[in-house]
Amino acid sequence: MERTAARAALWIVIVTIVAVAVLAYLALTRDSHAQPAAPTCMPVAELSRSLAEQYGERLRVQAIRSNGSMLQVYASAGGRTFTIASISVNRVACILDTGEYWTEKGDGA
Numbered sequence: 001m002e003r004t005a006a007r008a009a010l011w012i013v014i015v016t017i018v019a020v021a022v023l024a025y026l027a028l029t030r031d032s033h034a035q036p037a038a039p040t041c042m043p044v045a046e047l048s049r050s051l052a053e054q055y056g057e058r059l060r061v062q063a064i065r066s067n068g069s070m071l072q073v074y075a076s077a078g079g080r081t082f083t084i085a086s087i088s089v090n091r092v093a094c095i096l097d098t099g100e101y102w103t104e105k106g107d108g109a
Helices: 002-029 044-055
Strands: 041-043 057-064 070-076 081-087 092-100
Touching (some): 041 044, 044 057, 044 070
Antiparallel strands (some): 041 092, 057 070, 081 092
16 A cells, blocks of 8 residues: 555656646747737737837838738847738738748848
């Protein structure tokens, strides 16, 4: 009986250590400019202002998509952070993705 109790206690310790390790890993690898779980949408002027104030990002690239909406890429100086948004024809911007380390290539790249 003592042996069974000792095994149960050992398993509890092992499971606890694994759980703490997983939580620590998730906390340490969390992106500070993480992509939202659901699309965040707002007027394009509000998005531009918010990205400039919070991340120092400004519009770098834009293009018309095949569905008539516009794709815009905002990036901070030096490319530390970037945001990709889809702009509808009625000027509503929805964030598609965010990240770090944006680099711009020349036309010949």
